[in-house]
Every structure is written in C-alpha cells, then in structure tokens.
Amino acid sequence: MSTGVLSSSRVGTLTPASTVTNGTNITRADYQRWAHEDRNHSTAETHRREREERKKFKLEEKMRWKSHGNALSKEYKEQMGETARQVQKAKEHAGAVGSSIRQHEEQLRKQRTELQNKWKDHGYELTQTYTIKAAQNNMRSLKAQNAGIVNGMHAKRQDHETIVEAQRQQAQDDRRARVEKIKAETTDNVTRAAKKAFVDERWDNADGQRELSEAWRKQRKEQELEYLESALAINAATSMDPAKAARKKAQEERAEAAAALKTKSKMLKEQSEKDAANSHTNKQVIHDSIHSLKFIPDEEVKKSTAAPERLKPFFSFRTPSRRTGPHEVTV
Structure with missing residues (x-):
C-alpha cells in the first residue's frame, strides 16, 4: 500500500x-x-x-x-x-364606607340627644302638671270616685252572696223533701205489695204463654195432617203408570218411524243405484258417439280408396316409409 x-x-x-x-x-x-x-x-x-x-x-x-x-x-x-x-x-372603598358609617353614627347620636331632650321636657311637663293644686284636687276626686265604685261593688257582692246562700238552702230543703218522699214510698208494705203484683203478673204471663203454646201445638198437628193429605194426593196424581205408558208409546212411535225411515232409505238407495246405472249408460253412449265422430267410417275410406288421386294433395308431404295413405289402407 x-x-x-x-x-x-x-x-x-x-x-x-x-x-x-x-x-x-x-x-x-x-x-x-x-x-x-x-x-x-x-x-x-x-x-x-x-x-x-x-x-x-x-x-x-x-x-x-x-x-x-x-x-x-x-x-x-x-x-x-x-x-x-x-x-x-x-382602601378608598373602606375609607368611603367608614366615612358614611361615621356620618350615620353622628346622625344617630344627634337623634338620641334630641330624643333625650324631648323625654326630659316631657317629664318636666308631667311634673309640673301633677304637682300643682288643681291636679292634686283632681287626683283626690278621682280617688274618692274610685272608692265609691269599690264600695258599690262590695255591696253587690254581698247581695249576690246572700242570694246564693238562699238558693243553696232551698236546694237542700228540696233534697230533704225528696228523700222523705222516697222513704215513704219504699216502706215494707209498699215493697211487699209491689213484689206480689210482680209475681202475679209473671204467673199471668206464664199462663198466657202456656195457652199460646198449646194453640201453636194444635195448629202444627193440623198443618201436618193437611201436608200428609196433600202429599198423598200429589203421589196419586204423579203415579209412574201414566209415565210408563207414555214412554212405551213413545218407544213404539220411534220404532215405527225408524222402520219407515229404513224402508225409505232402502228405496232411495235402490233409486240412486238405478239412476247411477242409467247415468253410466248415457255417458257411455255419449262417449261412444263422440269417439265414433273422431274417426272416418269404413265406407268413406273405401270410397276414397277408389279415387286415390283426390287425397294425394293432402298426404303428399308424408313419407311413405312412415305413413300409409288412406287410399292404401285395406279394410
């Protein structure tokens, strides 16, 4: 590198x-x-x-x-x-509120001072009114008048007490008189007489009740006899023989009606069978007539075979291998 x-x-x-x-x-x-x-x-x-x-x-x-x-x-x-x-x-709002409150307090203070002065003046007027001689005399007359009224009320009360006491004494006397009357009316002789009268009345009521019971018993026996007689009459009127005869008659009538109905049903059945046979025959005839109308009679076929050229225009379209012309049919 x-x-x-x-x-x-x-x-x-x-x-x-x-x-x-x-x-x-x-x-x-x-x-x-x-x-x-x-x-x-x-x-x-x-x-x-x-x-x-x-x-x-x-x-x-x-x-x-x-x-x-x-x-x-x-x-x-x-x-x-x-x-x-x-x-x-x-702060400004508080100052404004405080100022308004102070003004309101000052106003209330002035009103209180004015009311105190008015009340003081009113007391002075009352003192002057009730300390003079005329006022004192008026008060004396009022006291004397009130004393008279009080004395009158005391007198009325005393009168009322006297009336009430008299009424109480009268009521007590009435009660005593009523008690004496009750004692006089409830002595032994009076009580015995009342008891005897009560017992006699009870015996009289018992005798009357026994007589009434005897009358009821007699009436009940009579009603029972009437009931038995009525029951016998009803039994005789409602005997079973007429009912049996009526039932037997009804049974015979029903048997006759059943036999008549059976005969009538048999006749109707036979008539129905005849009608059915006739209907079948008529239907067969109609069917044969309709069926025979669908085919050409043999005579007409023979007539047509005698002149086969007449049928040629009508059967020329048919294939000889599959169809046979009417003029070729041998009957």
Missing part, C-alpha cells in the same frame, strides 16, 4: 509516519500505529463536536431560562402593580 493511495482515501485523517522504506512499503506495526492514531483522532473529533453541541445547548438553555425569567419578572411586576391598585381601591 503506497502513501499516495492512503492520502487520497483518507482525507482529513492522520498520515502514517514515514518508515525506513521512505513510505513506499508500510509495515504492519506502522499501519497499526497509524490506525490507532486515526481512531484516536476520530474519537477526539467526536468528543470536541459533542462538547461544542453541549456548550451550544447550555447557552440556548441559559438564554431560554433568561427570557423566561424576564417574562416572569415582568409578569410579577404587573401583578404587583395590579395588587397595589386593588389595595388602593380597597
């Missing part, structure tokens, strides 16, 4: 060192050293390229995070500004 060939096939790689042969003939050891150096050179190039790519990636990431930080900083500043505005707005 020559040096020129290696240089042309490996562009950008290390050139193997010159040997004692001045580059014309390369030994295996020189070639292995050159190949090892070439691999190291390729590995170094790969490492340098990867380092450059990592450096570039780090720079891009740094720029990206820097821009992201700038955006976050800007957003933070905007949020802080908005928050400050909202806080200021809330």
Whole structure:
C-alpha cells in the first residue's frame, strides 16, 4: 500500500509516519500505529463536536431560562402593580364606607340627644302638671270616685252572696223533701205489695204463654195432617203408570218411524243405484258417439280408396316409409 493511495482515501485523517522504506512499503506495526492514531483522532473529533453541541445547548438553555425569567419578572411586576391598585381601591372603598358609617353614627347620636331632650321636657311637663293644686284636687276626686265604685261593688257582692246562700238552702230543703218522699214510698208494705203484683203478673204471663203454646201445638198437628193429605194426593196424581205408558208409546212411535225411515232409505238407495246405472249408460253412449265422430267410417275410406288421386294433395308431404295413405289402407 503506497502513501499516495492512503492520502487520497483518507482525507482529513492522520498520515502514517514515514518508515525506513521512505513510505513506499508500510509495515504492519506502522499501519497499526497509524490506525490507532486515526481512531484516536476520530474519537477526539467526536468528543470536541459533542462538547461544542453541549456548550451550544447550555447557552440556548441559559438564554431560554433568561427570557423566561424576564417574562416572569415582568409578569410579577404587573401583578404587583395590579395588587397595589386593588389595595388602593380597597382602601378608598373602606375609607368611603367608614366615612358614611361615621356620618350615620353622628346622625344617630344627634337623634338620641334630641330624643333625650324631648323625654326630659316631657317629664318636666308631667311634673309640673301633677304637682300643682288643681291636679292634686283632681287626683283626690278621682280617688274618692274610685272608692265609691269599690264600695258599690262590695255591696253587690254581698247581695249576690246572700242570694246564693238562699238558693243553696232551698236546694237542700228540696233534697230533704225528696228523700222523705222516697222513704215513704219504699216502706215494707209498699215493697211487699209491689213484689206480689210482680209475681202475679209473671204467673199471668206464664199462663198466657202456656195457652199460646198449646194453640201453636194444635195448629202444627193440623198443618201436618193437611201436608200428609196433600202429599198423598200429589203421589196419586204423579203415579209412574201414566209415565210408563207414555214412554212405551213413545218407544213404539220411534220404532215405527225408524222402520219407515229404513224402508225409505232402502228405496232411495235402490233409486240412486238405478239412476247411477242409467247415468253410466248415457255417458257411455255419449262417449261412444263422440269417439265414433273422431274417426272416418269404413265406407268413406273405401270410397276414397277408389279415387286415390283426390287425397294425394293432402298426404303428399308424408313419407311413405312412415305413413300409409288412406287410399292404401285395406279394410
């Protein structure tokens, strides 16, 4: 392998060192050293390229995070500004609300002062009204009038109590009189007389009930006799002999009707057989007549055979080997 060939096939790689042969003939050891150096050179190039790519990636990431930080900083500043505005707005609103509340409290305080003054004036007027002589006299007259009313009510109450006591005494007297009357009406003699009257009434009721029971018993016997007589009459009227005679007569009538029906059926059957035979004969005659009309009589065949040229136009198309003309038929 020559040096020129290696240089042309490996562009950008290390050139193997010159040997004692001045580059014309390369030994295996020189070639292995050159190949090892070439691999190291390729590995170094790969490492340098990867380092450059990592450096570039780090720079891009740094720029990206820097821009992201700038955006976050800007957003933070905007949020802080908005928050400050909202806080200021809330403070202003709170100040307005506080001012209105203070004004309302001041107004309520003034109203309370006015009401206290009015109440004080009203108390003073009442004091002045009820401390003068005329007012005192008026109060005395009212008290005297009230005392009269109270005394009148006490008197009315006393009268009512008297009336109620009289009514209570009258009711008690009435109850005592009623008790005395009950005692007088429930003495031993009266009780014995009442018991005797009750027992007599019970005996009278028992006698009447016995008489009524005897009458019912007699009536029941009479009704039983009437029932037996009626039953005998019904049995006599509904005896089995007439029914047996009627059944026998009905059986005889049914037997006669059955015999007549049997005879009539036999006659109808015979007539039907005759009609069937006649019908068959008629059908046979009609069939024979129709069948005979389908064929030419022998006489006409013989007449046609006497002049065979007359039939030639009608049978000339038929093959003699398969068909025989009417004029050739021998009867």
